[in-house]
């Protein structure tokens with residue numbers, strides 16, 4: 001009897017990997033350096049991981065760059081991270097375009113500064129014809145915030161008569177999420193030894209596999225990434241059903 005509701009079978013790699021890039025601060029502090037030094041080192045790892053995706057069969061990569069809770073950090077760290085995101089986009093745009101990477105951003109842009117939002121819009125447009133790898137960067141993103149914003153828009157459609165309450169089901173809400181054009185993640189990875197999902201892709205990860213690894217994000221490498229992808233291929237995903 002087969003009762004599995006996905007094309008994913010044992011032996012196949014993950015099509016969509018989502019990563020919580022944690023441990024930059026500890027990595028820097030263990031070297032006696034400021035936390036921002038760790039974020040810069042972390043930013044350098046992103047390119048290597050994106051470049052590894054095609055050979056590993058990973059078509060979608062989603063990375064958690066800044067959460068709705070990260071505003072609670074010191075003003076110096078928040079400003080440093082925002083500056084890092086601006087410089088990263090400006091510096092990497094051409095290479096991302098040339099390497100066939102389609103970049104999207106998820107999260108609430110309202111609180112981000114205009115210059116950063118303009119760079120994000122430009123990068124999305126510049127790479128919009130690419131389809132070798134789909135890189136999604138979560139920036140001022142929180143899963144609960146995303147579901148709240150989605151629900152608000154859904155309620156507006158109901159109030160305006162564009163949607164009937166009785167037609168709202170599990171297929172409806174995801175159409176209002178920031179991730180509406182993406183498949184759900186198959187594998188969610190968190191670095192740095194913390195076993196929490198910290199408000200990341202709450203709806204989308206309902207059936208994801210999880211890997212919590214001790215490596216701090218600036219030490220993450222394409223070899224470690226490949227190992228996780230191969231481990232995933234050995235797992236059986238049942239989606240609440242049973243395998244034949």
Ligand code: FPP
Nearest residue numbers: 021022023024025026027039042043065088
């Ligand atoms: C968590 O480490 C990391 C962040 C809040 C920022 C993630 C950002 C990057 C990896 C840099 C750049 C990304 C892009 C897309 C350019 P932490 O500071 O919470 O580390 P800790 O737990 O050791 O304090």
